[in-house]
Amino acid sequence: EETTRHLSLASALDAADEDHEPQAGAGERMLGLEQARTQNLDTLFVFLLIHRTADFRALEHERSIALRIEAVNAAPKTAWWSQSGPSYNERMSRTRVLPSDEKSLALAATILRAGGLVAFPTETVYGLGARAYDDAAARRVYKAKGRPSDNPLIVHVCDEAMLAAVVKRVTPLARRLIDAFWPGPLTLILEKSARIPGAVTAGGSTVAVRCPGHPAARALIRALGEPLAAPSANLSGRPSPTTAAHVLRDLRGRVALIIDGGPCRKGLESAIVDARGARPLARLRCATKGF
Numbered sequence: 408e409e410t411t412r413h414l415s416l417a418s419a420l421d422a423a424d425e426d427h428e429p430q431a432g433a434g435e436r437m438l439g440l441e442q443a444r445t446q447n448l449d450t451l452f453v454f455l456l457i458h459r460t461a462d463f464r465a466l467e468h469e470r471s472i473a474l475r476i477e478a479v480n481a482a483p484k485t486a487w488w489s490q491s492g493p494s495y496n497e498r499m500s501r502t503r504v505l506p507s508d509e510k511s512l513a514l515a516a517t518i519l520r521a522g523g524l525v526a527f528p529t530e531t532v533y534g535l536g537a538r539a540y541d542d543a544a545a546r547r548v549y550k551a552k553g554r555p556s557d558n559p560l561i562v563h564v565c566d567e568a569m570l571a572a573v574v575k576r577v578t579p580l581a582r583r584l585i586d587a588f589w590p591g592p593l594t595l596i597l598e599k600s601a602r603i604p605g606a607v608t609a610g611g612s613t614v615a616v617r618c619p620g621h622p623a624a625r626a627l628i629r630a631l632g633e634p635l636a637a638p639s640a641n642l643s644g645r646p647s648p649t650t651a652a653h654v655l656r657d658l659r660g661r662v663a664l665i666i667d668g669g670p671c672r673k674g675l676e677s678a679i680v681d682a683r684g685a686r687p688l689a690r691l692r693c694a695t696k697g698f
Contacts, residue, residue: 502659504651507623507668516630518663519544524551526640526654527627528668530620531592531677532647533654534563534637535662536627539573542604545636549606551661553643559609560636561594561677562616565628573616573634575600581682590618590625592677607636617677623668639676640665649674 505511507528515525522544525536535552537544539562549556564570567585570577574597577585581595599614608614616634619625628635639647640654640662648654651667658665681688 502655502662502665504655504665504667507626507666511664511666512623512627512630515627515664515666516632519631519635522547523663524548524661525627526651526658526662526665527624527635527637528621528651528666528671529563529624530671531673531675532649532671533640533651533665534619534624534635535640535654535658536563536635536637538631539563539607539634539636540602540604542606545604545606548636548638551658552638552641554638555643556606557609558638559611559615560607560638562603562607562614563624563628563635563637564616564618565625565634566618569628569634570616570618572602573600573614574598578682578684580685580687584680584682584687585618590620592620592673592675593617594677594679596679596681597683613683615679621668621671623666627666647674647676 505514515527518525519536519538522538522541524544524547526533527536528534535548537548539545539560545560546556548554548560562573564573567577570585576598578597581597584593584595594615594617596613596615598612599608603614640658641648642657645657646653648657649671650669651665654662654665678689
């Protein structure tokens with residue numbers, strides 16, 4: 408099974424070698440702010456929670472990102488499994504950075520289906536994604552980050568139909584918050600469905616789930632056709648990444664592909680709200696600054 412996974416990843420990344428060239432300014436910038444609807448006290452509470460820190464991190468110039476992409480993608484184009492070619496482990500150390508176009512997202516979906524890991528942009532920070540229904544792939548996320556296995560992963564969906572497969576029930580409170588703040592930087596805690604493996608939830612009965620506001624993130628999930636389990640794409644304990652260059656600095660050789668969607672607009676992790684009951688219960692976490 409592991410050999411089959413390696414072969415699938417090999418074929419996918421060989422296609423990337425043939426089809427992609429480095430592109431300066433490939434990352435797409437996100438414009439505008441979400442227009443939250445504060446129709447009642449519950450949604451007002453969450454609105455204030457999401458926007459509790461309005462300071463944005465300094466954004467790297469696109470020229471710097473383009474130069475990093477060019478350096479990474481300049482690796483020799485040698486077939487994976489030719490006798491003279493590099494080994495699987497050697498090839499995997501050549502982390503690719505590609506623009507968030509349709510071809511790159513299709514490649515990313517192929518890698519994810521084969522059990523690989525892909526870093527991708529969201530409006531908050533870059534995420535390190537694996538198939539949310541794949542227990543083994545979720546464990547690879549923990550290993551790549553050096554993340555404690557008792558720290559659950561957030562599941563990312565692209566629409567409410569996908570949410571229905573992730574949770575047992577969407578509570579009335581969750582419905583109000585979804586209507587007001589999705590897609591956007593709000594993570595809801597709900598009872599998980601049987602499809603979500605224990606590695607994603609750290610063995611718990613609840614799942615943290617959100618619909619990201621970045622169009623490239625939702626496009627990747629749609630291309631895969633199932634949700635992604637994704638924490639921030641950094642080594643555990645390091646500042647959360649807001650550019651593809653930050654991800655590359657931490658995870659070179661630990662992730663097959665980085666989708667460059669430009670600098671993250673918010674630069675802080677999503678707010679987390681327990682929406683199982685009748686009233687929202689905030690689960691605040693400290694946002695790591697530094698980039």
